[in-house]
Amino acid sequence: MTAAFPLEFTLAHILVVEDDPDLQQLLVTNLEYEGYTVALAGDGGPALEIHGQRRADLILLDLMLPGLDGFQVLRTLRGDGDAVPVLMLTARGAEADRVKGLSLGADDYLVKPFSILELLARIKAILRRSRPAAPSQQIACGPFRFDFGAMTALRDGQPLDLTSREMRLLEILVTYPGRTHSRTDLLRLAWEVDARPSPRTVDVHVANLRRKLGDEEKRRLIATVEGEGYRWTERPD
Numbered sequence: 001m002t003a004a005f006p007l008e009f010t011l012a013h014i015l016v017v018e019d020d021p022d023l024q025q026l027l028v029t030n031l032e033y034e035g036y037t038v039a040l041a042g043d044g045g046p047a048l049e050i051h052g053q054r055r056a057d058l059i060l061l062d063l064m065l066p067g068l069d070g071f072q073v074l075r076t077l078r079g080d081g082d083a084v085p086v087l088m089l090t091a092r093g094a095e096a097d098r099v100k101g102l103s104l105g106a107d108d109y110l111v112k113p114f115s116i117l118e119l120l121a122r123i124k125a126i127l128r129r130s131r132p133a134a135p136s137q138q139i140a141c142g143p144f145r146f147d148f149g150a151m152t153a154l155r156d157g158q159p160l161d162l163t164s165r166e167m168r169l170l171e172i173l174v175t176y177p178g179r180t181h182s183r184t185d186l187l188r189l190a191w192e193v194d195a196r197p198s199p200r201t202v203d204v205h206v207a208n209l210r211r212k213l214g215d216e217e218k219r220r221l222i223a224t225v226e227g228e229g230y231r232w233t234e235r236p237d
Contacts, residue, residue, distance in 0.1 A: 012127055013037045015056035017047040017073065018089065019065055027060065030116050031123075035189050044068025048076060055084065058126060061106070062089045063097055071104060078105040085130045087122060089114075139174055140237040144213075146174060155214065165190060166209045169202075173222060173232035182229040206230055 019042045031038045041047035045068045063070035088101045088109040139146045145154040148171045153160040168190040183199035215221045
């Protein structure tokens, strides 16, 4: 059994805007474990700067911030025509704040204290609505035909005997050709939440995958990026 989350969510970038250090740590740890990339800001001003430098796919926004508060962040974003999805975090009983946040253009809200599982479900629901549909699970690449929905791989019409883990690694690499994935990222994306493999485990699986693909050393399909990780070098047909 591989990771529980769909690939279309794994590379979403989330900006967490929260000033409580303990909650910051809790949110970042859980989001990264789910496969998201995460940026962090403790106030509204820095949050807008960070979002301007790298646009988030979703902003997790505490309304009560020490400087520029969440309402001002929302007002600025929507005033600039930025439709980035925003999930508000509000205090218990602050119904007026929730109404105001939604009227300013927030997509959803959660009341503190909240369940991490509910938070993750809300995030996935928002991303499902806001992001483009996932690409086809069938990919052709030179002599290869991959069907990640059916978990099959062919080379020149002949089936390759790949394990489900190897298929998952292949899906991550092939879906984003040219992108380097660190060993840590591959562990997070291709192994179960309760698994505790080492980065060396990734190297072993990649070596097996290369062998089964007939990946030649002179022209690597799966390139090793020294000190960083692995990337798929061929563009799909």
